[in-house]
Amino acid sequence: MANKVLIIDDDSDFVEAISTLLEAKGYGVISAPEGKTGLSEAKKQLPGLIILDVMMATKSEGFDVARLLKENEKTKDIPVVLVTGIKRDMNLPFGFEPDEKWLPVKAVLEKPVKPDALLKAVEENIIK
Numbered sequence: 001m002a003n004k005v006l007i008i009d010d011d012s013d014f015v016e017a018i019s020t021l022l023e024a025k026g027y028g029v030i031s032a033p034e035g036k037t038g039l040s041e042a043k044k045q046l047p048g049l050i051i052l053d054v055m056m057a058t059k060s061e062g063f064d065v066a067r068l069l070k071e072n073e074k075t076k077d078i079p080v081v082l083v084t085g086i087k088r089d090m091n092l093p094f095g096f097e098p099d100e101k102w103l104p105v106k107a108v109l110e111k112p113v114k115p116d117a118l119l120k121a122v123e124e125n126i127i128k
Contacts, residue, residue: 004028005122006045008038008065009053009083018038018051021115022122035065042075048127051118052105054084064101070104079125080104083118085111 005027007015008059012033019029030045032038034056042050054062062082066067069075082105106125 002040003049003126003128004030004045005049005051006038006047007031007049007051007125008035008041008062010034010056011053014053018118019069019117020072021119027122027126035061039068039072039075040074042069042078043072046074047078049122049125050078051122052080052082054082065104066105067077077107077127079106079127080086081106081118081121083111083113084108 003026005022007018007029009015009018010033015031015033019031022029030041030047032041034089038050038052041047042051052062054060056062058064062084066080066082069078070078082103107121109121
């Protein structure tokens, strides 16, 4: 559904802040606190875009969810923007880039994400 964004993230403060930002720009927002619920909501709601965290129940949950979304016939065409603090939290010397097989997302943004950068990623990738 156009202009509807699904946020899959276990950080309720982040979800609330991003929801407020997106709703102020006219987007409808739904959220899920973890991957399993997020997958179910994506299939049911068919949002125009998904904002997905990486580290939830496991340190790689978001990576797994991104691949499962891509493999599902109902959700395979929904654009995903990955928003993560994994690089900082795990002190990784590298970032992540979208890749059709391993990381099938449209963009990767590092937390804390700047509101303008997130809005730009949403506007450039949402199904209209």
